[in-house]
Amino acid sequence: MSILFQNVTAVLMDAGRTVLPNAFVAVEDGKIASVGAKKPAGTFARVIDGKGGILMPGLVNAHTHVPMTAMRGYGDGHELHDWLNNFIFPVEAKWDDRAIRACTDLGLMEMIASGTTCLCDMYMHTLTVAQAVADAGVSANLGLGAVFFGETFSPDVCSDCAKTQELYSAWHGFDSGRILVDGSIHAEYTSQPGLWEWVADFAKAHGLGVNVHISETRHEHEECKARHGGLTPIRVMEKYGVLDVRCTAAHCVWTEPQDWAIMAQKGVTAVHNPVSNLKLGSGVAPIPDMRKAGVNIALGTDGVSSNNTTDMFEDMKLAAILQNGVRCDPLALTAWDAVEMATLGGARALGRDTGAILPGLWADLILLDGQALNLLPCHDAANNIAYAAHGANVTLNMCRGKVIYENGTFLTIDAEKTRREVLDYAVPMLFGA
Structure with a gap:
């Protein structure tokens, strides 16, 4: 047309x-x-x-957990790891496909109405998420956010490996590449080297990218260094080949100059999530320093549970004025810089034209x-x-x-049906209301 x-x-x-x-x-x-x-x-x-x-x-939301609209405002006022372990993870254990679909549709509606045309999502029940994205008409890079807590890794005992392969086979390249599947690692602290190598090898073999949470909190960053002989999360992921493909690293709040040099050399994108990072008290990512080092920067809202909206304009404004205030420099990050992060920066991160x-x-x-x-x-x-x-x-x-x-x-989602499904089914099922 x-x-x-x-x-x-x-x-x-x-x-x-x-x-x-x-x-x-x-x-x-x-x-x-x-x-x-x-x-x-x-x-x-x-x-x-x-x-x-x-x-x-259109805006590119380069780090999301779309179904988490169900948890908007739930568990607010807690540090990341307390919030995850005592609020979010227990609720996530109750998910079923029907609730995932309803809450994904709700999240996609909110994104579409506020200008997002492309997103990078890391979550679970990804076959259901993919179908919702396909029906909604937006573009997305989808990943599973693989975790592994066992001591001895094998892809045969890690269900997320099989799920990643299934997602790739079912959806990668759908509708002339409107949906792409990326390898995905939840984080260093929720997995181990065997999984990182497997995801990296899978991505290399199939020409995929990888997305991963990196250095979101000081605790995460320092504990990683303690576990790995002083290596930061970026350096650990480099060691195990994760950065040898197109990589989006979400948060990067506590990354260090040595990390930025590696990221620039390897073409790793830092996805800035200013609202989520401030709300959870995680800190302020050194965006101007990373830009100066040559790192591509994209913008993301993170999940609604830690941001409370998916309005990229809110994150765009905060991304700019936050750096200016912290550095007492009105040119630390300009309006143009912020708009570029929300558009071109995200497109580069996700390999999109x-x-x-x-x-x-x-x-x-x-x-x-x-x-x-x-x-x-x-x-x-x-x-x-x-x-x-x-x-x-x-x-x-x-x-x-x-x-x-x-x-x-x-024009692609039944808004009234979605509202009914979220309020009459998903919320009571997840929260016992």
Whole structure:
């Protein structure tokens, strides 16, 4: 289907950080066909009048646990490991596929309505998560978040190895690569070297990436060094081959200069989760230092249980102003830097041809309401995106040329059915309410 956007301010996210007023953006066969100041020739099946709004690349949420919408606000006010062991893990032991599907749909609805077009998810019941993603129309890199607590590792006794293989066989490459499967390790502290080597080898053999939690808390970071002769989580993962493929390392709050050099050399992306890290008291990731060292930075919300929303605009704003405040430098991280982290940075992390409005890329586009009170006036589009916008300003979400949300209406998910399933089935089943 050919679609033309007109009367928009297009934030291209190209190398020159171009903002094109009164732009025309044409979409054909799921990809961006042309971008310019003049209306392209030809006829279009649909013309969308942006009414002066901002057209920008869809947001890439590079670290999520989508089904955890069920735990929004549950166990708040606790340190990460207390929160995990005494609140989250006991609830997660009760999951079934029906509850996973309902809570995944709820999470995807929230993401879609607030501008996310692509995500990287690490969780369980991943076959069900994959089906929900497929039906919703968004793009995703999916991983299992493998764990292993035994002393002697073998893929035959680690159920997460079989589940990873099953997920790969069932879903990798679905819909021209809209769904990709990555190897996934929950963390150094929830597994052991045999699993890390297995995941790394599996990823290498199949041309996949790997995602892993890294140095989220000081305790995690220092305990890893104590267990491994002074090696940080990054260095441990390097030792066992995990960084030899495209790797996204979530959090990286307590990483060190030696880690940044390795990450830059290996092409490892640090996924910044500022809201989650502050809420759990984990600390402030040294994002400007990592950027200076050459590390690609992406942005993620983490799970709703530790963020409470999946509004990437909130994380975008906090990512910028947090560094400026901590470093007493208003240029420590600029609005453009934050927008790039939420678009191009995430696209690079996940190996996706998206994140910018350029011919040939997938047409992952979102439109912001040009008449929203909080976006008037617009002296600088990037500043408005990073500092003033919020998810509720999104009026249209297009993924791969297909409009999946418009003016408050979800076009791929049954919103009322999802609400009923979450409130009438998932919550009572998980929490005994």
